[in-house]
Amino acid sequence: MPVLPATFRKNSRRSASSLVLVLCVSLVASVLAARQGLHSERPRIWYFAAPEYPPVARQAMQSGDVVLQLTVSPGGTVTNVTAKGPHPILCDHARATAMRWRFEPGTSAREIAAFLHYGFSGEPRECHPRTAVNADLNALRITVTVDPPPPLATDSGCNLPESDRRPTLGRIGTSD
Numbered sequence: 001m002p003v004l005p006a007t008f009r010k011n012s013r014r015s016a017s018s019l020v021l022v023l024c025v026s027l028v029a030s031v032l033a034a035r036q037g038l039h040s041e042r043p044r045i046w047y048f049a050a051p052e053y054p055p056v057a058r059q060a061m062q063s064g065d066v067v068l069q070l071t072v073s074p075g076g077t078v079t080n081v082t083a084k085g086p087h088p089i090l091c092d093h094a095r096a097t098a099m100r101w102r103f104e105p106g107t108s109a110r111e112i113a114a115f116l117h118y119g120f121s122g123e124p125r126e127c128h129p130r131t132a133v134n135a136d137l138n139a140l141r142i143t144v145t146v147d148p149p150p151p152l153a154t155d156s157g158c159n160l161p162e163s164d165r166r167p168t169l170g171r172i173g174t175s176d
Helices: 006-036 055-059 088-098
Strands: 045-047 064-072 078-084 110-120 131-136 141-146 168-173
Touching: 055 088, 064 088, 078 088, 088 110
Parallel strands: 110 141, 131 168
Antiparallel strands: 064 078, 064 110, 131 141
16 A cells, blocks of 8 residues: 655645535535525426406406516415506416415424516407416416407407317426
8 A cells, every 4th residue: 555645644634624624614615505494496386377367457458477476475475466567457466366376394483575567469259258378387477469459349249269269378387
């Protein structure tokens, strides 16, 4: 077995003790972060209720972005939602929808941001507008689009096939 110089053995001991110290500090920091609720990862959503376009907002041609700040309990339920956006109707509807979402349980309450965009696409329709929801559940970025109302309301009878009456879900993904 080769004999190592004394300085090499001494430096190896310092390096090993430095490594152990760094690992201990890292472990303590992660335990403290978990106790204080500082999570580096966004909790996964377990139940997603797709938002719909509020009929009153559609008739008023209201569209825009709503930013939500969610408080999620340790059990995964949403306990509080604050919404900021251009129209109170859209904010209220987004808030009510987010209250139905469920997340994976955690060790403490968490604050999560979500972004909803309400917009129009397609041809104007009086009755049974088509609604599309595209969602990235990892980033909590949701887009809700609906056919715009016609410029003048007419009584068309609303006799559309059943397939046109149901809302359609677009891309719902977790981009793992």
